[in-house]
Amino acid sequence: FIRVNHPRTLFSLFYPLFLLNRAVLRVNLPFDDPLNYEQRSFLQTIQQRQWKSEADTPVILSEILSLLSTGSAPELLAEEITPTPIVIKGDRPPLPVAELELPGGTIQLASRFYVQREPWESRCYEQIGKNAGLIRIKAPRQMGKTSLLARICDHAAELGYRTASLDFLETDEAIFEDLTVFLKRFCALISRKLGISPRQVPEFWDEELFGPKENCNDYFEQYILAPLTVPLFLGLDELDRLFPYNIVAKEFLTLLRSWNEKAKVNETWAKLRIAIAHSTESYVVMDTNSSPFNVGLAVELPEFNQEQVLDLVARHGLSWGTEETRQLMKMVGGHPYLVRLALYHVAQGDLTLSEFLVTAATDAGIYGEHLRRHLWNLQQNPELAAAFQQVVATKEPVCLPSMSAFKLNGMGLVSLQGNEVILRHECLYRPYFQSRLRIRE
Structure with missing residues (x-):
């Protein structure tokens, strides 16, 4: 027996283990205590016993010993351990399936609120497993690009690849103004992430005989790729940070394209797999009506469909039906961030669905x-x-x-x-x- 101050935590962590024995012991957790939907549906099908005090210990021990020796509970207690309906008191709101997460930024790998968007995820995993694999994820802001990129990187690590990810939001703006400075910093950052001394970059760089792209190309081949015995996954996030700097952006994207072409015919470069993510909102500052980078698998992340939104509603512990979900989607469609932000605030009790619908399209609302x-x-x-x-x-x-x-x-x-x-x-x-x-x- 384990005494716990937070019995909900006990069940959240350990109820998959209890499934193996098809029995649950509730420690100071009354049958009318509210649980989230997933836990309630699980517990409904399993024999349960409740421990309230030391007086219950001999009875429960007797049952456990009987189960171990005979495979069945004592006859006198058989009626007592039949599944007990779990009653949720009317004055208590349902609890979410998982602890609520305030939407914004990358969704953690273990998050229960991440929604897969097939077939795109499977295609990304398939692409990254190929020689010359290159993925470009593009969508407006807050559509889940970074979260998908993180999962592709995690999948690459599971495949045994070396991985290195860069977020260009972390790069100082002045770095983007000069191609030589930018490519030196790029090589140094990748080196450091792979455990290679970044001091080799300035020692290798020869600005008298070669241009910045040639230096970067040779450094990457000789110092990064050649020593590797497994593929290298390179993830580049917030690539649109480069777009306002036309010369640097053009030359760097051309370099990535050339690496992808080399990977199709060169054994050393075939180790390189690339995934990039950029916001299409950055097109506002561009003088073209086409994507600045059009090779590889293009992933244009779609919005959630009604089934996915309904699933998110359930994960937030809201007892909405089709009509409430329809009202939400009439306001924001299936936009991942806007949907999750509304569900978070309603589940938190910050506002009702009716209040949300009235204020959503105003500066005072959550959007x-x-x-x-x-x-x-x-x-x-x-x-x-x-x-x-x-x-x-x-x-x-x-x-x-x-x-x-x-x-x-x-x-x-x-x-x-x-x-x-x-x-x-x-x-x-x-x-x-x-x-x-x-x-x-």
């Missing part, structure tokens, strides 16, 4: 920061704002210039329908931007 970010980006680009005003002013599909449609779609504000666009997240974006951009229908 205020998200909405203001889009508004700021539009205000910095008057031509793009004018194009978006056309979309918000009508509920019909609108034909926009190709560049404007490309950028607004990259921001996640519109959806493409052939050569036309329609507004995304109708109930969220239309009222907010009609007010902020002073648009009349």
Whole structure:
């Protein structure tokens, strides 16, 4: 017997072990104490006994000894250990399946709130297992790119690969202004992550005879790849941080493309597997209407479908049906971050679904920061704002210039329908931007 102060924790950690014996001992945990959905459904099918005090110890020990010796409980107690219905008191809200996590940033590998989006995850794992494997994950902000990249890296580690991941948000802005400085830093960071002294980079670099890309290429081949006996997975996150620096971005992306081509024919370079992630919102600052990097497996992360949102609702311990879920999705579609943020606050008791629906499309609501970010980006680009005003002013599909449609779609504000666009997240974006951009229908 183990005395515990938090019996819910005991069951959360150990109830899979109890399944092996098909019996559960509840230590100071009454049958009417609320448990989350998954635990309740599990316990309903298993014999349970409750320990309240030392007086219960001889009775329970007798049952355990009988089970060990005969495989069945004593006849006198057989009726007592039949499955007991678990009753949830009406004044207690259901508990979430797992401890709530405030949405934002990378979802932890062990998180119960991560939702797989097939077939993309399986395709990524398959691609990274191939020679010359290259994956590029692109989507607007807060769609789950970094979380997927982390899982691809974890899968590569399970395959026995060496792994090195870089987040360009951690790089000083001044580094992006000079190609030589940037590539030196890139080689040094990868070296350090692989346990190689970064001091070898300046010793190897020959700026008199070779250009920065040639130096980087040779260093990577001789010092990084050649000594490896297993593949190397290279994960590059927030690559869009480079895009405003046209020369550095162009040359670095060209270098990655050349590495991918070498990996198809060269045994040393075949060890290299790459996955990159970048936000399509960065297209706003670009002078092109196409992706800056178009090789490898392109993964455009989709929004959640209704089944996935319903699953998330259950994981948050909310007893919503199809209608409540429909109201949420009418507001934000299946946008991963916006969906999870709403479910988190409702599950926490910060607001009700009705209160959420009233305030969501305002600066005072839980999406205020998200909405203001889009508004700021539009205000910095008057031509793009004018194009978006056309979309918000009508509920019909609108034909926009190709560049404007490309950028607004990259921001996640519109959806493409052939050569036309329609507004995304109708109930969220239309009222907010009609007010902020002073648009009349």
